[in-house]
Amino acid sequence: MAEAYLKATKLKLVFDYGMDKHNKPVYKTKTFNNIHRNASADQLYQACQAISTLKSEPLWAIERNDTINIDE
Structure with missing residues (x-):
């Protein structure tokens, strides 16, 4: 039977940098x-x-990315 286990976790912060010249939102990530x-x-x-709080741009989103290995 296959088993899954958590290998790694990453955290991504998305910041809102306003609008570009075409009125499309600009986001940058860390x-x-x-x-x-x-x-x-x-x-x-x-x-x-x-x-x-260390950035002047507002925080728009927080994402957690888990990497899971599946083995037998």
Whole structure:
């Protein structure tokens, strides 16, 4: 029977940089690797809020990306 296990977690913060000359939104991201695999959503949210205070642009989104290996 196959089993899945969490290999790595990344955290991506998306910042809103306003609009370009064609009135399309501009977003830039900052990705953090080696995030603790057992971190809760609340812990990650609090960390992202603290990090976002260091930027002048507003935080638009937070994404958690988990890499999962599936083996027999």
